[in-house]
Amino acid sequence: MPYVRQVNKAKWYRDPELPWLQPGQVPADALSDLKTSDNELSVFYTDGNKSSIEQIAVAMTTTKDDIHNFDYAILHEEDIDQLNVRVVSKPGKTAHDAVNSWHRDFIELTGQKLLDLAGVILARGEIQRVLPKQVCQLMARAMVSGQIDRSKVKLKPDELAKIDRYNSQMDRLESSS
Amino acid sequence: MNTSETTMPVVQSTTRRSYPCTESETAIRCMQSLLTLFMTSQTDLRSHEKEPDESTVPLSLGSIFEGIQKGPGESLQLFDLAQKVVEEHFTQPDRLRGFTEFTADTRQVRLLRPAHELDEQRGLPASSTRRLNVGEEMISQIETLFGTARELYFEDGMENDFARELIRLIRQHGNRAIGALTHLIVTEKVNAGVASEALRWLGCMDDPNTYRDRLWLLERSLYCSSARVRDGAALGIAFMDDPRATEHLREAIKRERVAELKRDLEQVLEQLESR
Numbered sequence: 456m457p458y459v460r461q462v463n464k465a466k467w468y469r470d471p472e473l474p475w476l477q478p479g480q481v482p483a484d485a486l487s488d489l490k491t492s493d494n495e496l497s498v499f500y501t502d503g504n505k506s507s508i509e510q511i512a513v514a515m516t517t518t519k520d521d522i523h524n525f526d527y528a529i530l531h532e533e534d535i536d537q538l539n540v541r542v543v544s545k546p547g548k549t550a551h552d553a554v555n556s557w558h559r560d561f562i563e564l565t566g567q568k569l570l571d572l573a574g575v576i577l578a579r580g581e582i583q584r585v586l587p588k589q590v591c592q593l594m595a596r597a598m599v600s601g602q603i604d605r606s607k608v609k610l611k612p613d614e615l616a617k618i619d620r621y622n623s624q625m626d627r628l629e630s631s632s
Numbered sequence: 633m634n635t636s637e638t639t640m641p642v643v644q645s646t647t648r649r650s651y652p653c654t655e656s657e658t659a660i661r662c663m664q665s666l667l668t669l670f671m672t673s674q675t676d677l678r679s680h681e682k683e684p685d686e687s688t689v690p691l692s693l694g695s696i697f698e699g700i701q702k703g704p705g706e707s708l709q710l711f712d713l714a715q716k717v718v719e720e721h722f723t724q725p726d727r728l729r730g731f732t733e734f735t736a737d738t739r740q741v742r743l744l745r746p747a748h749e750l751d752e753q754r755g756l757p758a759s760s761t762r763r764l765n766v767g768e769e770m771i772s773q774i775e776t777l778f779g780t781a782r783e784l785y786f787e788d789g790m791e792n793d794f795a796r797e798l799i800r801l802i803r804q805h806g807n808r809a810i811g812a813l814t815h816l817i818v819t820e821k822v823n824a825g826v827a828s829e830a831l832r833w834l835g836c837m838d839d840p841n842t843y844r845d846r847l848w849l850l851e852r853s854l855y856c857s858s859a860r861v862r863d864g865a866a867l868g869i870a871f872m873d874d875p876r877a878t879e880h881l882r883e884a885i886k887r888e889r890v891a892e893l894k895r896d897l898e899q900v901l902e903q904l905e906s907r
Contacts, residue, residue, distance in 0.1 A: 523788045
């Protein structure tokens with residue numbers, strides 16, 4: 456089972472056309488995507504299926520101001536084990552209860568371990584993107600299906616309005632067909 | 633083309649011409665240099681306290697790009713050019729310098745036809761044409777904003793002081809702010825990470841008055857040398873979800889060398905084509 460960590464995809468290009476960067480080296484900017492708190496790093500533990508990733512995208516969006524793209528890295532469990540990273544289960548704080556139960560923390564991280572983790576992400580991680588329009592559609596479906604608790608969604612009102620507009624359009628399309 | 637040395641800006645109409653261009657690389661560079669020269673010329677006019685000739689100079693950024701189109705074969709068409717003397721010339725390869733017809737001696741360049749003519753041709757209302765008048769003060773203000781933002785951590789989906797101030801400036805100053813942004817991003821004078829962040833916000837902000845120029849800047853930024861900036865442009869276009877950007881995306885995909893970014897551009901193209 457893999458872990459999923461939100462990142463900024465453009466910081467993790469394997470060949471970012473930086474002449475000073477040797478192949479396999481981690482650009483320093485990428486480390487800002489591994490921001491720790493109390494030496495812990497937040498991740499989700501999931502089956503790695505597309506639908507699970509989409510649910511994580513929805514869950515993470517409920518904690519944001521705006522609907523945005525969701526860039527993520529998939530980290531393989533065996534790679535994390537090899538780094539001797541301690542993992543603990545800790546409920547997430549999103550508006551998506553199911554996804555909250557998938558939340559884990561990598562704990563007792565040293566700077567070196569974090570750098571090793573970055574190396575693993577760059578070498579073997581799968582880094583993907585869900586575009587903002589799709590995130591909006593996923594949010595809309597999740598609200599309709601009751602997967603997320605609207606009262607806990609932190610999006611700005613105009614962002615919530617976008618989701619409502621999308622759902623209204625879908626309703627109209629369904630009723631016309 | 634008149635090659636005599638002059639000290640004040642001179643604007644005069646010329647006729648439609650076609651320039652051979654066998655390499656798209658050259659075409660893109662040409663667009664970049666024309667844009668840069670255009671931005672500089674606006675500042676130049678301001679510094680001379682001379683209003684531009686209404687009949688030839690009020691160009692929109694969008695009209696510059698749209699005025700440069702591929703013609704028959706691999707030729708590049710520059711429609712109804714206007715000539716203008718600018719203070720500064722830009723170092724370009726000899727081949728390109730000849731192509732754009734400006735030289736180090738005369739500092740003469742060619743600018744494109746007035747935006748309102750293009751708008752009429754496209755059936756757009758005249759009001760959609762906006763004069764771009766970029767002042768040094770505006771450029772300086774935005775440059776400072778970018779400089780301050782270098783130390784910020786940008787988290788996707790979270791507003792930050794940089795984004796709030798950028799959006800405020802654009803809403804307050806309209807296309808003057810977009811012009812200054814264009815100058816700083818296209819000439820790559822600002823931090824790539826901050827430029828990338830700015831482009832995302834340009835795509836997702838709501839401001840009909842600057843829509844066309846914001847879209848143009850995003851399209852143009854697909855050809856910047858920094859992969860981070862190109863990614864920001866792609867995301868901005870994804871936010872706008874405007875099918876008019878598909879041609880630029882296709883061209884950018886052809887040219888893209890970073891494999892992951894190429895896939896991201898294809899993903900955005902798929903989105904626009906599925907509308």
